Amino acid sequence: MSIRAIHRAGSHDLLVDLDSLDSVLALTAALEADPLPGQRDLLSAAQTLFLKFGTSEEAAQASQQLPGLDIGSVAHTAGKIVEVPVHYDGEDLAAVAELTGLGIDGVIKAHSGQSWRAVFGGFAPGFAYLLGENQLLNVPRRDTPRTKVPAGAVALAGDYSAVYPRQSPGGWQLIGHTDLQMWDLDRENPALIRPQDTVKFIPATERISLQAPAAQPATVQDPGVGGLRILDPGLQSLLQDAGRIGYGNLGVGAAGAADPAAFHQANRLVGNQPGQAVIENLGSRLSVEAEQDQVLALAGAEAELLITPAEDDELRTPRQVAMNAPFALLHGERLDVEPAGRGLRSYLAVRGRIAQEPVLGSLSTDTLSGLGPEPLQAGSMLEVQRPRIGHIVGNSEPSTLPVPDASGVYTLRVIPGPRADWFGPAGLEQLTAQVWEATSESNRVGVRLATGQQPLQRVREGELASEGVARGSLQVPPSGLPVLFLADHPVTGGYPVIATVIAEDLSAAAQLPPGSKIQFILQPTAGHAASDA
Numbered sequence: 001m002s003i004r005a006i007h008r009a010g011s012h013d014l015l016v017d018l019d020s021l022d023s024v025l026a027l028t029a030a031l032e033a034d035p036l037p038g039q040r041d042l043l044s045a046a047q048t049l050f051l052k053f054g055t056s057e058e059a060a061q062a063s064q065q066l067p068g069l070d071i072g073s074v075a076h077t078a079g080k081i082v083e084v085p086v087h088y089d090g091e092d093l094a095a096v097a098e099l100t101g102l103g104i105d106g107v108i109k110a111h112s113g114q115s116w117r118a119v120f121g122g123f124a125p126g127f128a129y130l131l132g133e134n135q136l137l138n139v140p141r142r143d144t145p146r147t148k149v150p151a152g153a154v155a156l157a158g159d160y161s162a163v164y165p166r167q168s169p170g171g172w173q174l175i176g177h178t179d180l181q182m183w184d185l186d187r188e189n190p191a192l193i194r195p196q197d198t199v200k201f202i203p204a205t206e207r208i209s210l211q212a213p214a215a216q217p218a219t220v221q222d223p224g225v226g227g228l229r230i231l232d233p234g235l236q237s238l239l240q241d242a243g244r245i246g247y248g249n250l251g252v253g254a255a256g257a258a259d260p261a262a263f264h265q266a267n268r269l270v271g272n273q274p275g276q277a278v279i280e281n282l283g284s285r286l287s288v289e290a291e292q293d294q295v296l297a298l299a300g301a302e303a304e305l306l307i308t309p310a311e312d313d314e315l316r317t318p319r320q321v322a323m324n325a326p327f328a329l330l331h332g333e334r335l336d337v338e339p340a341g342r343g344l345r346s347y348l349a350v351r352g353r354i355a356q357e358p359v360l361g362s363l364s365t366d367t368l369s370g371l372g373p374e375p376l377q378a379g380s381m382l383e384v385q386r387p388r389i390g391h392i393v394g395n396s397e398p399s400t401l402p403v404p405d406a407s408g409v410y411t412l413r414v415i416p417g418p419r420a421d422w423f424g425p426a427g428l429e430q431l432t433a434q435v436w437e438a439t440s441e442s443n444r445v446g447v448r449l450a451t452g453q454q455p456l457q458r459v460r461e462g463e464l465a466s467e468g469v470a471r472g473s474l475q476v477p478p479s480g481l482p483v484l485f486l487a488d489h490p491v492t493g494g495y496p497v498i499a500t501v502i503a504e505d506l507s508a509a510a511q512l513p514p515g516s517k518i519q520f521i522l523q524p525t526a527g528h529a530a531s532d533a
Helices: 021-033 057-067 093-102 102-113 260-270 424-433 502-508
Strands: 003-011 015-019 039-046 050-055 081-086 116-122 124-131 146-149 153-157 160-163 166-172 173-177 198-203 227-232 236-240 276-283 286-291 294-300 303-308 319-321 328-329 332-338 343-348 381-385 408-414 436-438 444-451 473-475 483-485 497-501 516-522
Touching: 003 039, 003 057, 003 408, 003 497, 021 050, 021 116, 039 116, 039 236, 050 057, 093 102, 093 173, 146 502, 173 343, 260 276, 260 294, 260 343, 260 502, 303 328, 332 381, 381 473, 408 502, 424 497, 424 516, 483 516, 497 502, 497 516
Parallel strands: 081 198, 408 516
Antiparallel strands: 003 015, 015 050, 039 050, 116 124, 116 198, 124 160, 146 166, 153 160, 153 173, 227 286, 227 381, 236 276, 276 343, 286 332, 294 328, 294 343, 303 319, 303 332, 408 497, 436 444, 436 516, 444 483, 473 483, 473 497
16 A cells, blocks of 8 residues: 555545555555544545544644555455446437447447446445446546436446436536435435445336335324424524534535534533534524423524513513523423524524434434435424433523624635645635635535636646545635535535635634625645645
């Protein structure tokens, strides 16, 4: 095994460049069996291994330890054989036929006539990168990614083929579709194709009829159990906690609260343990009603909070309560939240534990992959289990919201990204010299940026193999307009990352509404520079 370089991919993350896929698999097997101190997750790719750590100190220590690891080669693990019927009717089939010179029939024959090995996962739950036996179908990604690729789409990019497990953005060349369900949480192993499986694509002549999973019976709420009833979820209300850790190689991202600072503040104020699920609301417009007496707190985006008494309570009058402080919502009372200024996302915590069944260990809703609870709807009931004695309610705290400068510009601190060399020193200088604007296409996946000046320009040609990406990454597609990845970002990306917003500023990034002006400030590189191994 040969490590070529180790890059800081984020405040707490490393991207390890290796000399071959076999080296990647060998190092992956070693670190799965014997993790480094503080290692939280890993994600293997064609020639890189992405590693997540709990702190920047643990990441720095790992970058010193990795070159000295004694790792041999890894034997190919024999997985199962998976047959995937394909209807070869993709939108890019003719383009692939022209790019390869094989013609449409030749593409179909080349794709279905060889075995494909699942070498690693990524991008989305159930998405497996399949390496073929030859390079007859080596084609580049599309210049402009699609905003929606349908579930079941069979695609090509570089040396790889894959099947999109659900509707998602994507830049691969689409050559067909399958009716098989690639990811199903009701299966013992949710991913139909796992690393080391062998896949055979079979030309399909008839549509396969799949039996839909049996509908789960609706949960009957115990009228004697307290909680919160959602009267109006506003623009978007989701359950979010600290996220999912340890599923990167299955293509499962962490998700979790977009603004960690406001999330932790809300839990702290009501006396919850760190990481408990809260309601993340987009736009600070929300109405809830208490079932039994509750203690709540709202943090994040500025809002006005009005409590209306229960209909049968003639002695009480409506009252306003403050943000960033705990307050009581008595049985039958209604809380209305209305936007009142800065910020984009607010966090409503309720004292106790929201009693729902976790999905892969978390109650977070991942809007990209579809994992986790459904978005909250009017009429939803959140049952709340009381905390144990000794959990102390907090005192009022200052807001965690970012504050712009006198010109209305927000600053976000960055460190050089693992692929900053694709843009050269001038690229980083341009990134930090210009003012960027958050566009209306932004969401929990990422903040799409625009500028009235020049887009970023690459100094290197060619395709970047898909590799793990960190939260906070500024990934640059061919348009030259960066995307700042937030909580629900894909676990892998195929465009170079010029810089990464430091962990301390990710909360600020999540609170910037469309139209916000942003300037990036380059942090000193001591302790963050790439190292040659």
